[in-house]
Amino acid sequence: MKLTSIRLYNFRSFYGKTPEIIIAENDLRNTTIIHGNNGAGKTTILNAFTWVLYEKFTAAFAAVDQLVNKRAIAEAEHNQTIECWVEVGWEHEGNRYRAKRTCRTHKSSNLFLETSKSKLTIQVSGDDGKWYFPIEPPEEIINNILPSILHQYFFFDGERIEQIVRSDKRSEIAEATETFLGVKVIELAIRHLKEAKKSLDSELAAIGDAETKQLLNQQKELETETEKLHQRQTEIKRELEHQQTFKKDISNRLIELSAVKELQERRQNLETQKRTNQEELKKTKETIKKIISKQAYTVLLGDTNSKFREIITHLKQRGELTSGISKEFVSDLIQNGRCICGAELKEGGHGHFHVKSLLRKTGSSTVEETAIRMGAQIDDLDKQAILFWENVDREQLRNTQLRDTISQIEKEIDQIEEVLRKDPNEDISGLQKRLDFIEAKIDELNREQGANEKEISHIKTQLDSLIKQLSKQKQNEERQILAQRRITATQDAIERLIEVKNRQENQFRLQLEKRVQEIFFQISFTPYIPKITEKYELILVENTTGIEAPVAASTGENQILSLSFIASIIDKVREWNEKRKIIIVPDSSTFPIVMDSPFGSLDANSRRHIAQTIPKLANQLVVLVTKTQWRVEVEEEIADRIGREYVLTYYSTKPNCEQDFIELGDEKYALVRQSCNGFEYTEIIEVERER
Numbered sequence: 001m002k003l004t005s006i007r008l009y010n011f012r013s014f015y016g017k018t019p020e021i022i023i024a025e026n027d028l029r030n031t032t033i034i035h036g037n038n039g040a041g042k043t044t045i046l047n048a049f050t051w052v053l054y055e056k057f058t059a060a061f062a063a064v065d066q067l068v069n070k071r072a073i074a075e076a077e078h079n080q081t082i083e084c085w086v087e088v089g090w091e092h093e094g095n096r097y098r099a100k101r102t103c104r105t106h107k108s109s110n111l112f113l114e115t116s117k118s119k120l121t122i123q124v125s126g127d128d129g130k131w132y133f134p135i136e137p138p139e140e141i142i143n144n145i146l147p148s149i150l151h152q153y154f155f156f157d158g159e160r161i162e163q164i165v166r167s168d169k170r171s172e173i174a175e176a177t178e179t180f181l182g183v184k185v186i187e188l189a190i191r192h193l194k195e196a197k198k199s200l201d202s203e204l205a206a207i208g209d210a211e212t213k214q215l216l217n218q219q220k221e222l223e224t225e226t227e228k229l230h231q232r233q234t235e236i237k238r239e240l241e242h243q244q245t246f247k248k249d250i251s252n253r254l255i256e257l258s259a260v261k262e263l264q265e266r267r268q269n270l271e272t273q274k275r276t277n278q279e280e281l282k283k284t285k286e287t288i289k290k291i292i293s294k295q296a297y298t299v300l301l302g303d304t305n306s307k308f309r310e311i312i313t314h315l316k317q318r319g320e321l322t323s324g325i326s327k328e329f330v331s332d333l334i335q336n337g338r339c340i341c342g343a344e345l346k347e348g349g350h351g352h353f354h355v356k357s358l359l360r361k362t363g364s365s366t367v368e369e370t371a372i373r374m375g376a377q378i379d380d381l382d383k384q385a386i387l388f389w390e391n392v393d394r395e396q397l398r399n400t401q402l403r404d405t406i407s408q409i410e411k412e413i414d415q416i417e418e419v420l421r422k423d424p425n426e427d428i429s430g431l432q433k434r435l436d437f438i439e440a441k442i443d444e445l446n447r448e449q450g451a452n453e454k455e456i457s458h459i460k461t462q463l464d465s466l467i468k469q470l471s472k473q474k475q476n477e478e479r480q481i482l483a484q485r486r487i488t489a490t491q492d493a494i495e496r497l498i499e500v501k502n503r504q505e506n507q508f509r510l511q512l513e514k515r516v517q518e519i520f521f522q523i524s525f526t527p528y529i530p531k532i533t534e535k536y537e538l539i540l541v542e543n544t545t546g547i548e549a550p551v552a553a554s555t556g557e558n559q560i561l562s563l564s565f566i567a568s569i570i571d572k573v574r575e576w577n578e579k580r581k582i583i584i585v586p587d588s589s590t591f592p593i594v595m596d597s598p599f600g601s602l603d604a605n606s607r608r609h610i611a612q613t614i615p616k617l618a619n620q621l622v623v624l625v626t627k628t629q630w631r632v633e634v635e636e637e638i639a640d641r642i643g644r645e646y647v648l649t650y651y652s653t654k655p656n657c658e659q660d661f662i663e664l665g666d667e668k669y670a671l672v673r674q675s676c677n678g679f680e681y682t683e684i685i686e687v688e689r690e691r
Contacts, residue, residue, distance in 0.1 A: 026643045031623065068083075071677075615641045
């Protein structure tokens, strides 16, 4: 999971739509720093991530039911609804996602405020550059990437991190630990199997005439709704064609302006290259699917092929699979009653006895021929398995190269557009702004188109279900027998999974403990040893007398212990994520850390060690800091890793408030200013300095 951006709209102290905060993702400069005074909105940004993805908040985030910006509410008319949302973008396994959670507050005529339940939507970018709504529920998609129970170890308040080791948090540690170790997955499987067993135990009800009539009415309503959606899809298609025409006209006008002709021609060339590469990427994905569909089975036959060769070798060693006189030939001699030498073979005679004994020693020519033929087929399967991996690796490499090329093209296009926006010639900048507006409109239409396609698919599923219900017959004896067989198989699976869970739980707990100890020893200078008990209690012990004894750890030691645990969590999540993959894809093991405050309460030595360690824990790091927390040790250790940097400027309504600034590079940025409109709010300013 590689974070790419976050944007807020009327969310807490952020009025209106904020600029998009781009998250650093460079390997060498993987850190994003957000500066702000206490109360400026650092905790709000941290909780914006957790609200969107999990609808959860940190302990320091007060008044969780008051999310809509106060100024937006105050400026709204009576009986008006005010919207607030946060949108987070990320990449995972080669796919780009946008998650957006929205909530609305209605302002009644008597100034009563009523807030609706939040709504989460997710869109994923297709190979054609358009955004689509996936079939899977949004929560399921997020939990498959980073489970909810683990989110507190990737998005957390640094100054309150020691709460992880509190006694009342141990049940959460146990649950999270079991999740990424795979034990939680087994528990869920057991639970689902038990639910399935209950379902199988229930009798199927027959559909009566009244129900059939109701189903037919529902079918008619769904078909009408589908027709409306198809009509709207046609309208969107026309509108997209119009917008593309406008875009082409404005692009041509930019070419006519000699000052930017070269830039515009370069952009059009890049856009053509981008479309070409996107088509190639789509073909590459289809090729990989076909290879897997047709050849993947060969890699699963390795053990079977080896077993076949062992059987053939064993038969040859026992003399049961030899070339020469075949069993069929000897049988014909006995049946005809005459040997190849011409002697008569009578039942009970000496010659009959010797020929019959030969029958027991000879092998079947049919078996031998079959063994030879199958041996050749087995050799061919082994070659196909090798060829399968070569083909997949080739196409996967091609996939990665195309994605990198598309990414570079997009960056160059963004740079050209930024130059055009800032051009002092109003004709040029104005045309570019119109292009930006058209691109936003196209993006909006593409999203609506994707939403409609999802709704059409959903209605089709409902229609299919209704048709099946309309044609369903009463349960018969054969179905009852089948259900009983399924119940027996389900119960057997439950018992086996329970045994697997019990065996794995202890082994995985010890692996996690070992990793916690390794990281703790790197940061802490104390001789204490972290332990994870059988109940998943995270504790510190000492062994100076030869006997392990619990340690009454200080706040600082608990913070370091918690950080070590988080680092171990990240390592294990990476392992857990990789074990689910058959084919390795780019960035499959990328996971971020977003933390509010880099342990400002610790001593200078610990602060320095932690500042050295944090950027190494995850592929991405987002740190929200005050000016004080950014002092000497943290700045010295992290400065060279900064890829993106922002300042939160807080506008205070306090009369004659004391303004505050922070110096970053050669520039001075405001942290606190006087509000001139009677409302307190926060602006996001990007820091621009040479790296």
